[in-house]
Amino acid sequence: MRRLINPDRVALTGSILGLASLLLGWLTLKPNRLAAGTSLNLSESLGQPGAMAIVVLWLLCLALSLVKLKRGRSIGLGITANILLILTLVLVGLASGRLLEGEPAAARVSLGTGFWVTLAATYTVIFAARRLLDGWHTWQNLVSFSGLVVLAFLLSVGWLNNISVMEEFSGYQQRFVQELLQHMRLFGISVAIGTVIGIPLGIWATRKKHAEKPVFFTTSIVQTIPSLALFGLLIAPLSAISFAFPVLRDIGIRGVGITPAIIALTIYSLLPVVRNTYVGIRQVDPAAIDAGLGMGMSRWQVFRRVEAPLAAPLVLEGVRTASVQAVGLATVAALIGAGGLGWFVFRGIGQAAPDLIVLGAIPVIILALLVDALMRTIVRLGTPKGLGGERR
Amino acid sequence: MIRLEQVTKRYGETTAVNQLSLEIGKGEVCVLIGPSGCGKTTTLRMINRLIEPTAGRIFIDGRDTATVDAEKLRLSIGYAIQSVGLFPHMTVFNNIAVVPQLLLWENNRIVRRVGELLELVGLEPADYIRKYPSQLSGGEAQRIGVARALAADPPILLMDEPFGAVDPLTRERLQAQFIHIQKEVNKTIVLVTHDLDEAIRLADRIAIMESGRLVQYDSPEIILSRPGSKFVRDFVGADRALKRLSRISVKDFIKPAAAVNVNQPKKEALASAAGHRWLWVVDDDEQLIGWVDTKTLMQSVSTKEAMDEGDAVKISILESATLREALSRMLELGFKHIPVVDDSQRLIGEVALGDIEAATAEGKG
Numbered sequence: 001m002r003r004l005i006n007p008d009r010v011a012l013t014g015s016i017l018g019l020a021s022l023l024l025g026w027l028t029l030k031p032n033r034l035a036a037g038t039s040l041n042l043s044e045s046l047g048q049p050g051a052m053a054i055v056v057l058w059l060l061c062l063a064l065s066l067v068k069l070k071r072g073r074s075i076g077l078g079i080t081a082n083i084l085l086i087l088t089l090v091l092v093g094l095a096s097g098r099l100l101e102g103e104p105a106a107a108r109v110s111l112g113t114g115f116w117v118t119l120a121a122t123y124t125v126i127f128a129a130r131r132l133l134d135g136w137h138t139w140q141n142l143v144s145f146s147g148l149v150v151l152a153f154l155l156s157v158g159w160l161n162n163i164s165v166m167e168e169f170s171g172y173q174q175r176f177v178q179e180l181l182q183h184m185r186l187f188g189i190s191v192a193i194g195t196v197i198g199i200p201l202g203i204w205a206t207r208k209k210h211a212e213k214p215v216f217f218t219t220s221i222v223q224t225i226p227s228l229a230l231f232g233l234l235i236a237p238l239s240a241i242s243f244a245f246p247v248l249r250d251i252g253i254r255g256v257g258i259t260p261a262i263i264a265l266t267i268y269s270l271l272p273v274v275r276n277t278y279v280g281i282r283q284v285d286p287a288a289i290d291a292g293l294g295m296g297m298s299r300w301q302v303f304r305r306v307e308a309p310l311a312a313p314l315v316l317e318g319v320r321t322a323s324v325q326a327v328g329l330a331t332v333a334a335l336i337g338a339g340g341l342g343w344f345v346f347r348g349i350g351q352a353a354p355d356l357i358v359l360g361a362i363p364v365i366i367l368a369l370l371v372d373a374l375m376r377t378i379v380r381l382g383t384p385k386g387l388g389g390e391r392r
Numbered sequence: 393m394i395r396l397e398q399v400t401k402r403y404g405e406t407t408a409v410n411q412l413s414l415e416i417g418k419g420e421v422c423v424l425i426g427p428s429g430c431g432k433t434t435t436l437r438m439i440n441r442l443i444e445p446t447a448g449r450i451f452i453d454g455r456d457t458a459t460v461d462a463e464k465l466r467l468s469i470g471y472a473i474q475s476v477g478l479f480p481h482m483t484v485f486n487n488i489a490v491v492p493q494l495l496l497w498e499n500n501r502i503v504r505r506v507g508e509l510l511e512l513v514g515l516e517p518a519d520y521i522r523k524y525p526s527q528l529s530g531g532e533a534q535r536i537g538v539a540r541a542l543a544a545d546p547p548i549l550l551m552d553e554p555f556g557a558v559d560p561l562t563r564e565r566l567q568a569q570f571i572h573i574q575k576e577v578n579k580t581i582v583l584v585t586h587d588l589d590e591a592i593r594l595a596d597r598i599a600i601m602e603s604g605r606l607v608q609y610d611s612p613e614i615i616l617s618r619p620g621s622k623f624v625r626d627f628v629g630a631d632r633a634l635k636r637l638s639r640i641s642v643k644d645f646i647k648p649a650a651a652v653n654v655n656q657p658k659k660e661a662l663a664s665a666a667g668h669r670w671l672w673v674v675d676d677d678e679q680l681i682g683w684v685d686t687k688t689l690m691q692s693v694s695t696k697e698a699m700d701e702g703d704a705v706k707i708s709i710l711e712s713a714t715l716r717e718a719l720s721r722m723l724e725l726g727f728k729h730i731p732v733v734d735d736s737q738r739l740i741g742e743v744a745l746g747d748i749e750a751a752t753a754e755g756k757g
Contacts, residue, residue, distance in 0.1 A: 291477030294442055294550075295491050295540070296467030309481050384481035386524030 004067055008132065011065030011077055014124030018058045018084070021121055022051075024114035027092070029099055032106040033164070034353060039112055040099075047098075050091040057084045061125055071133070078129035078143030085122045085147040088115070089154055096162035108164035110355055122147070137380075144373065148366065164355040165362075172344070172359070180363060183340035186333055187326035187371075190262050194269025194326075195319050201270070202277025202315075212278075219271040227264065227329050231336045234260035261330070261338035268329055269322035276318025280311030313383040320375035327368040331360070341367075393418040393580045394439060394548065399448035401434050401604075408434045410604035411448070416597075418547075421574060421581045423591040426601035426627075432584045435601070436550050439582060440469045452548065467491060470541035470579070474553035476533045478525040484510075484536055485521040491544045509539040512573060531562040535569075542577065551583040555590065567593055588628060592616070592635055600624055612639050633752050637716035640751060642709060642743050645718075646732050649742035654681060654696055661695050662686065672731050673699045678738040680704040680731055704737040711740055715751060718743050 026045035030037030043051040057080060064077045096109040126143055133139045160166050169176060205215040222230070239255030242248045253259045284307050292302040334342030344360030347353075394416040401409040409431040416422040424432040437443040439450060441462045450457045457465055478487050485506055492502045510517040513535040525533060534554060541549055555563045555570075567590060574581065585591055591598050592612045599609045600623075608620040616636040619625040628635065651672040652661040665671055665686050673682045673695060682701040692698040708731040709718050722730050728745045 285475070285477065285480070287473060287475035287477035288479055289477075290442070291471065291473060291537075291540075292479070292490075294437075294440060294466060294471035294473070296463050296465075296469075296494060297490070298463050301494070306479055310479075386481045386483070386526060 006068035007066050008077075008128055010131070011061070011125050011128035014081075014121050014128060015058060015062040015065050017124060018061060018118055018121035019055075021114050021117035022055060022058070024117060025112035026114040027095060027099065028110050028112050029103070030108045030110060030164070031104070033108055033167075033355070034351070037108075037110070042114065045099075045112075045114075046091040046095050050087075050095075053087060054084065054091075057087065065125070065128070071136075074129050074132035075139060075143075078126060078133065078139070081122045081125040081129065082143065082147045082150075085119070085126075086150045088118055088122075089151060089160070092163065093154060093159040096160070100162055108167060108355075109162060110164040111358075141373070144369075148369070165358050168353070168355045168359045176344075176359070179339055179341055179343050179360075180367075182338075183327075183330055183342075183364070183367070186258070186261055186265060186330040186338060186340050187323065190265030190330075191269050191319065191323045191326050193262070193266045194322055195273050197266070198270045198273030198318070198322075199277050199315060202274040203281060205274065205278050206281045215274060216278075219274050222267050223271045227268070227332045228335065230264045230267070231260060231332060234263055235336060238263075256337040258338045260336055261333035261340075265326050265329055265333070269326055272318045272321040272325065273315070274318075276314045276321070277311065280314030280318075281307055283314070284310045309384045310387070313379055313387065316375070316379040316382045320372065320379060323371050323375055324368050327364060327371055331364055393420070393453060394422075394582065395451040396435070396439075397449045397451070399435070399438060399445045399450060401431070401438060401443060402446045407604050409438070409445075412601075412604070412606050414599060414606060414609060416580060416582060418580055419578045420596045421583065421594055422597050422599060423595035424582065424584045424599050424601060425586065425588065425591045426607075428586065429603070430601040431604040432601050433552055436552055436582055436584050439548075440466045440471060440550055442466075467494060467544065468546050468548070470543075470546040470549035472537045472541040472549070472551045472554045474556040476525075476537040476557070478528075478533055478536060478540070480525050482524075483521060484523050484525070484528070487525070487536060488540045488543050490540065495544055497544075505543065506539075509542055512542070512576065513539045514569060515539075530558045531566060534558055534562075534566060538570075538573070542579075547580060549579045549581045551581065553585055554583065556585070556587075563590075570594060589635065589638070592638055600627060612636075634716060634719075637719060637748065637752065638714045640715045642713050642715055642718050642732055643711055645715065645743045645747050645751070646711065646741040647744065647747075649729070649731055649739060651739055652684070652695055654699065656695055658689060658692070658694055662689060665689075670729070672739055672742070674739050680708055680733055680737055680739045683707070704733055707731065708733045708737070708739075709743075710735070715743075715748050719745075719748050722748075 022042050024041075025039035026042050027040045028037040029040065042054070045051075046054070061077065061080050061084070064073050064080060067073060092111070092115065099109050100107060126147070129143050130140050133143065154160055155166070161170070201215055201219075205212045225233075235255040238253065238260050242254050288306055288310070289302055292306050293299075297305065330340050331342035331345060333340050334346050341360045341364050345357050348356030348358075348360065394414075396412055396414040399409060399412045400407065412431075412435060414422075414435075424435055426432050434443055438445050439452075439457070441457060452465075452469075479490075482490075488506045488509055489502050492505060497505075506521065507517040510520055515532065515535060520532075520536075525536075528536065534557070538551075538554065541551070555566045558566065571594065583594065595612055597609060598612055598615050600607050600615065602623055608615060608624050610618075610620075613636065615624065616628055616632045616639070619628055619632070625632075649672055650665060650668040650670075651674050652664055654673050654675050656664075661671065661684075669686055671684050671686060671689075672680060673684050675681050680702075681704065682699045684695060684699040689695065689698040707725060707727075709721055711732050711734055713732075718730055722728070722745055729742045731742050732740045734740055
């Protein structure tokens with residue numbers, strides 16, 4: 001018996017969280033957009049059969065996270081979690097239509113705590129499965145992203161249009177696309193600049209003893225400044241500069257807007273890039289460098305042919321960290337008029353409309369996941385053969 | 393070939409190498425040895441200018457190395473180090489090809505050369521060229537390191553403890569292979585080690601260093617028989633007589649051995665004993681299979697019945713062995729004579745304990 005039981009802690013946590021989420025309120029029926037509504041439990045929300053199916057699937061997840069089955073279990077776990085996710089979304093779409101029948105036009109169905117906790121729980125299990133499947137990239141990606149693909153499909157066919165978040169979306173459709181692009185522009189430009197500055201800075205820190213401390217002191221200190229404060233701090237000096245040099249105003253450099261946002265995000269991107277570049281170059285076996293020099297390579301050849309390729313995986317890993325972090329931080333940029341998905345979040349806070357907040361927050365999470373996956377692929381492609389466990 | 397003139401290297405207050413003069417002839421293996429911190433590695437690294445001397449000059453083929461571009465100089469000198477320093481992201485092929493590529497050799501020539509080198513160091517090219525360093529054993533990596541150093545056929549080879557990072561058994565094998573390779577390539581080699589046995593085994597001349605100074609520079613035989621100072625005497629240790637034996641091949645000490653064929657009649661066998669108490673027994677292929685006591689033989693029916701069987705590998709030594717190995721084997725077996733065999737265990741002759749004693753005594757001084 002003991003041989004059969006080998007719980008995966010993360011998957012177990014996810015499963016228990018998922019089962020617990022079933023006890024919470026799932027959907028809320030509200031007379032209008034802002035009013036408080038009546039919270040409905042799982043079976044009231046999704047109907048008896050649907051609720052039963054979800055309970056059974058979660059129990060299956062729980063069982064799979066307990067037993068020892070190696071790869072089969074990991075795939076089963078990932079598939080079950082994805083089925084749960086898809087089933088939940090489909091049922092929620094169905095339920096919202098049913099609940100709104102005969103209600104006045106202003107009535108809304110919004111998603112309750114139970115739904116969100118379920119969502120978090122399924123992704124906890126998916127994360128566990130992804131980790132257990134380390135090395136099988138195809139399965140990993142299938143498990144990680146099939147839920148998102150189905151979500152995209154459901155959204156595009158309008159299956160979830162009766163959910164209040166989507167009602168908010170239909171009101172802001174154009175704005176949404178605009179802010180989404182702005183968000184991508186914000187983090188994309190900052191990470192690009194951060195990388196272009198950070199890599200040479202990291203290399204410089206490895207080369208000059210006296211550079212190491214100031215570089216890390218500065219980048220680390222900046223990292224501790226709350227993002228909101230940094231955005232705010234930049235307003236005053238930038239305003240002053242733009243007033244002093246009207247030329248700068250003409251090209252768009254002002255105290256508020258995209259300029260301070262990009263500056264702040266760039267500064268935040270520096271630490272991970274600089275740190276990883278530094279560590280990446282430092283961890284290159286000194287014997288390899290000595291051998292290279294001793295064989296007659298120039299300093300530049302040693303850098304280009306030995307140090308750079310060996311440091312590449314860690315440097316790219318730093319860019320990945322910086323990117324994911326910047327996707328999140330860019331949300332705050334809306335506060336200083338830079339736009340981005342944060343616009344919905346702060347507007348939602350201002351109007352006390354939780355669904356508007358969700359409309360901003362969910363895409364940020366999805367964007368972060370996608371950027372993370374993309375960067376992981378780039379890290380993998382940038383890792384030279386012969387390094388680490390990957391042998392082909 | 394290589395000449396160091398009054399070379400000094402100072403780091404601030406400390407002097408790593410102090411007015412060192414040394415001359416290494418073409419095709420010679422010069423081993424730099426001494427306690428750690430004696431400056432041997434610094435000396436080695438000054439030859440290819442990985443470290444620039446504070447004072448003094450170093451000549452290679454009569455040319456002052458300071459007047460040559462450092463990178464060009466290094467391209468013409470092979471370099472192998474203890475930790476090997478293979479590039480982990482490059483295949484064995486690309487690791488060996490580094491210098492030829494820097495020298496812009498044609499691709500065909502590089503492919504051919506890498507194959508030759510792998511064969512030279514005893515690795516099957518087809519099995520190894522696509523491997524990555526992480527897939528090699530310590531010994532294999534060391535050999536690739538040596539192959540890489542030899543890639544562009546440099547006349548000079550600098551080696552910093554090239555066999556330092558492997559287990560003793562592998563080290564012995566690598567040393568034997570080193571001697572074999574050196575016979576073939578005949579390079580001028582400067583090798584740093586802290587292992588005296590290694591130095592004695594490999595060197596034509598040993599340079600013993602102490603705190604930055606050269607204290608004695610002589611052949612291993614002379615270092616062992618006539619240490620020039622107390623420091624050298626202490627350094628080579630109390631067993632220097634024994635160490636000397638490892639420089640001497642048994643070849644010159646082989647005497648004809650009394651032997652009988654296992655199928656020879658008893659009478660004939662006893663006749664051929666001619667005063668010997670013990671006889672080696674060989675089979676029809678002249679291969680050593682044991683020994684026989686003439687006293688026992690006299691009381692028994694045949695040689696076969698009287699003989700003590702012995703595994704040739706255990707009771708004999710190869711003609712390529714050293715006197716030290718011969719002595720060690722004798723002490724182990726309690727023999728006063730040890731048979732010498734060739735590669736196929738055929739009896740060639742024997743070496744007597746008395747002769748080894750005489751050889752040891754000769755060197756006293």
